[in-house]
Amino acid sequence: MAQTMAMSKGRWIAVAGVIAVVVLFGVFWFLQGRPAPAPAAAAVPKPAVGVRIAALKGVNESFDFVGRIKAVNKVELRARIEGFLDKVLFREGQDVKTGDLLYQIEKVQYQAQVDQAKANVAVAKATEINARLEFGRNTELVKKQYSPQSQVDANKAALDSAVGRIMQAEAALKQAEVNLDYTDIRSPIDGRIGRTAFTVGNLVNPASGVLATIVSQDPIYVLFPVSVRDLETIREARRRDGGMAKIDIRIKLSNGQPYPHSGVWNLTDPQVDQQTDSLIMRATIPNPEGLLIDGQFVTASIRERKEAPRLVIPQSALQADQSGYYALVVDDKHAVEVRRVQTGANLDADVIVTSGLREGDKVIVDGIQKVRPGQVVQETVLPAATGG
Secondary structure (H helix, E strand, O other), rough: OHHHHHHHHHHHHHHHHHHHHHHHHHHHHHHHHHHOOOOOOOOOOEEEEEEEEOOEEOOEEEEEEEEEEEEEOOOEEEEOOOEEEEEEEEOOOOOOOOOEEEEEOOHHHHHHHHHHHHHHHHHHHHHHHHHHHHHHHHHHHHOOOOOOOOHHHHHHHHHHHHHHHHHHHHHHHHHHHHHHHEEEEEEEOOOOEEOOOOOOOEEHHHHHHEEEEOOOOOOEEEEEEEEEHHHHHHHHHHHHHHHHHHHHHHHHHOOOOEEEOOEEEEEEEOOOEEEOOOOEEEEEEOOOOOOOOOOEEEEEEEOOOOOOOEEEEEEEHHHEEOEEEEEEOOOOOOOOEEEEEEEEEEEOOOOEEOOOOOOOOOEEEEEEHHHOOOOEOOEOOOOOOOOO
C-alpha cells in the first residue's frame, strides 16, 4: 500500500509538471502573437490661412452705369421745295456754324415766280387805284343826283375787290419769296455735319428724305439708366452732402481711359420703366476736344466729392452662392465663421461692405478653399495692399 501511494504521488507530480509546461507555453505564445501597442496618434495640424482686417477707409461713394452719348441738338436737313441741286457747299465731316450755306437748289424758276408775283402786286395796286378814283367820282355825282346810287354801290364793290386782289397778290409774292429762300439750305445750329445723301445735279424734294445730318458737339449729353434702389442711395448722398453740387459725374471711354472733364447732372426722367425698374438720368458734359460722339457707349460714374468713412474689405475675400455674397471670418477662438454681407461699390481691389461685418473683423483672403465653417485655423494677418 505504501508502494501504491508513492506511485500515485509520482503521477500527480508528473501531471503537474506537464500542466506547468503547457501553461508556460501558452503564456509565451500569447505574448509572442499579440500585436505591439500602436504609438499615440500625431496631432492634426491646423490649416494656415491669410486674413486681412476689415477697416474703415475714407472713400468717395460711386455708382457705375452703362451710358450713351447723345448730342444736345441734332438736325436732319431736308429739301422744302423741288429742284435740282446746284451746289453742295460743305466738306463731309466738317464743323459748321449757324447760318452757313450748305446746299443750293437752282433758283431760276423760283426767281421767276417772285418776279411774276411782284408784277401781279403792281397790277392789283393799279386796279385798286382806278377803282378808288371811280368810287370817288361817282360818290360826288350821286350827291348832285347826276349818278344813281346803284353805280356808287358797284364802284364800292369794285374797290373792295381791288383791295382784296392786292392782298392776294402780296401773299403770293411772300410765298414766292419764301420758296426762293428755300433754295438756300443753311445750318440752323453749330455742329458737325455728316455725309451728304445727294450730290450736285440730283433732283431733290420734300419726299427725298434726309440730305445730311448735323449734330452739336459742345456741350454734349450722357444718358444712363439708374435702378430705383440706386437712385434712393444717390438721393441720400445728396441730402447728406448738401445737394446735387456735391455729386460728381464722370465717364470712362470704351478703352477704359477716364474722360478729362466732369459733367453736371441736369435731368432725372419722371417715369420709371416698369420692365426694368429703372429710369433715365442725364448729365451735360463739356466736349471741347470732340472726343465724345453722338451714340457712343461710355461708363458713367456718379461719385461724391466729399470722402466718408466706409468699411472695406478685399474683393478676394468676397464669395458668392445662391443666397448672395458672404465672407469667411476668423473669430476670437480661431474658428471659421460665415458672414452674409451686403456690398456697395468696388474700389480698385477692395469693395465697400454696407452690412454683415464690423471694423476689425479678420476676413480670410488666402486659403479659403482649405477651410470650412467651424474649423479651427492658424491665421496670419497679411499687410494691407498699397495703392488700392
